Amino acid sequence: MTITTENGASLSVRYFAWMREHTGTDLETIALPDSVINVGDLVPHLSAMSDGHALALKNMKAVRVAVNRTYGDLDTPVTAGDEVAFFPPVTGG
Amino acid sequence: MTITTENGASLSVRYFAWMREHTGTDLETIALPDSVINVGDLVPHLSAMSDGHALALKNMKAVRVAVNRTYGDLDTPVTAGDEVAFFPPVTGG
Amino acid sequence: MSVRVQTGDFDVGAESRALQAETVGGIALFVGTVRGLSSDDGVTAMTLEHFPGMTESELERIEAEARQRWPLEDVTIIHRVGRLLPGEQIVMVAAASAHRQAAFDAAQFIMDFLKTDAPFWKAEERDGKTSWVDAKDSDDAARDRWTG
Amino acid sequence: MSVRVQTGDFDVGAESRALQAETVGGIALFVGTVRGLSSDDGVTAMTLEHFPGMTESELERIEAEARQRWPLEDVTIIHRVGRLLPGEQIVMVAAASAHRQAAFDAAQFIMDFLKTDAPFWKAEERDGKTSWVDAKDSDDAARDRWTG
Numbered sequence: 071m072t073i074t075t076e077n078g079a080s081l082s083v084r085y086f087a088w089m090r091e092h093t094g095t096d097l098e099t100i101a102l103p104d105s106v107i108n109v110g111d112l113v114p115h116l117s118a119m120s121d122g123h124a125l126a127l128k129n130m131k132a133v134r135v136a137v138n139r140t141y142g143d144l145d146t147p148v149t150a151g152d153e154v155a156f157f158p159p160v161t162g163g
Numbered sequence: 164m165t166i167t168t169e170n171g172a173s174l175s176v177r178y179f180a181w182m183r184e185h186t187g188t189d190l191e192t193i194a195l196p197d198s199v200i201n202v203g204d205l206v207p208h209l210s211a212m213s214d215g216h217a218l219a220l221k222n223m224k225a226v227r228v229a230v231n232r233t234y235g236d237l238d239t240p241v242t243a244g245d246e247v248a249f250f251p252p253v254t255g256g
Numbered sequence: 257m258s259v260r261v262q263t264g265d266f267d268v269g270a271e272s273r274a275l276q277a278e279t280v281g282g283i284a285l286f287v288g289t290v291r292g293l294s295s296d297d298g299v300t301a302m303t304l305e306h307f308p309g310m311t312e313s314e315l316e317r318i319e320a321e322a323r324q325r326w327p328l329e330d331v332t333i334i335h336r337v338g339r340l341l342p343g344e345q346i347v348m349v350a351a352a353s354a355h356r357q358a359a360f361d362a363a364q365f366i367m368d369f370l371k372t373d374a375p376f377w378k379a380e381e382r383d384g385k386t387s388w389v390d391a392k393d394s395d396d397a398a399r400d401r402w403t404g
Numbered sequence: 405m406s407v408r409v410q411t412g413d414f415d416v417g418a419e420s421r422a423l424q425a426e427t428v429g430g431i432a433l434f435v436g437t438v439r440g441l442s443s444d445d446g447v448t449a450m451t452l453e454h455f456p457g458m459t460e461s462e463l464e465r466i467e468a469e470a471r472q473r474w475p476l477e478d479v480t481i482i483h484r485v486g487r488l489l490p491g492e493q494i495v496m497v498a499a500a501s502a503h504r505q506a507a508f509d510a511a512q513f514i515m516d517f518l519k520t521d522a523p524f525w526k527a528e529e530r531d532g533k534t535s536w537v538d539a540k541d542s543d544d545a546a547r548d549r550w551t552g
Contacts, residue, residue: 269417
């Protein structure tokens with residue numbers, strides 16, 4: 071799903087593992103509302119996109135976030151062109 | 164060198180690494196004097212056998228002892244038929 | 257430095273030999289394998305998903321931290337992705353150093369951080385059903401012992 | 405259980421594979437190698453002597469102690485004797501367990517006790533002269549951390 075705002079500011083959002091299954095997508099490009107300045111702002115915005123998104127993002131304590139492939143948290147700033155990834159705590163190795 | 168006492172009580176003595184080089188032998192069978200009841204008794208007896216033996220056994224703090232292939236010390240009893248081994252602290256691995 | 261994420265298997269012997277050098281006194285390796293049916297797990301297969309790009313950069317970051325902490329001659333980290341069967345190799349971490357303790361510590365450090373920071377996720381097949389594996393608090397604890 | 409003292413080389417990959425099993429989640433290995441000329445040591449070769457019979461029984465005793473301390477599926481200890489050149493493999497210890505920490509701890513424990521208790525002695529060739537290596541206090545310290 072791609073939504074573009076008037077000024078064209080957009081953000082890539084990735085989901086992995088069970089979050090990918092809940093949202094039904096591994097990568098989406100979304101319009102970046104002016105009101106969203108960090109990950110914490112972004113979460114309710116994404117949650118409103120579908121029931122699956124809401125379910126995936128329901129408990130942010132069980133979710134890890136990376137902005138541009140570096141770990142972040144709810145306070146990490148997001149700007150146009152960023153890639154924000156949401157995923158469960160990792161279980162490799 | 165093999166020395167047998169009247170009653171035939173004897174002991175195998177092994178030396179390794181630089182102790183073997185000092186004594187000039189890796190294995191000798193010696194008569195077991197009645198007065199020798201532990202490793203501590205045996206050491207001066209062996210030291211008297213040659214200058215090389217004396218040199219090898221000079222500093223027993225730098226020597227480890229095994230009786231019948233189990234680590235012991237100066238208090239470990241020795242009896243006829245035992246194998247007593249003297250060697251430097253180990254350096255494998 | 258060598259960090260590899262791959263579907264194919266790897267040869268621990270070849271990887272160990274590749275780290276041998278005149279300055280190396282010891283190589284500590286860890287090989288993680290898929291536990292199977294006969295274990296308590298009852299797992300018939302697992303599939304590993306990852307975050308291409310971030311996985312490699314996280315593994316390189318972990319390796320760089322290990323190299324800052326210990327005098328390492330070389331490090332190899334290999335992690336497989338895709339579907340794996342019980343008994344198969346999943347991961348290998350190898351650290352080569354002049355000193356045995358540095359090699360052991362670094363290999364453990366890298367494994368502990370790999371387990372908590374490298375973006376891999378396991379889904380297990382059990383009784384014909386597939387389920388995502390939950391992260392373990394014990395893995396966080398293993399990582400946290402290196403800090404503070 | 406497998407304890408081997410041998411002159412020939414060994415294949416770390418084959419040894420690791422031999423320990424893979426459905427109950428095994430991880431294998432921790434340590435491979436000790438001969439440091440060489442280009443290192444500070446300046447060693448051109450070394451010769452390892454041992455006490456046949458006692459060596460094997462000490463290694464088996466160390467392995468048995470490790471098995472008492474940790475839940476191990478299997479252990480392999482291989483130590484070479486004879487003349488070895490820089491870069492060659494000297495020793496391998498491998499411990500397989502359902503649990504990574506047990507495998508790591510056991511491999512370290514076995515190496516630490518092997519270093520102080522298994523009757524091997526190294527003579528190093530350096531500048532055309534051969535000299536016996538002195539035991540290191542640091543090896544005693546590494547062993548002693550497991551007790552008391």
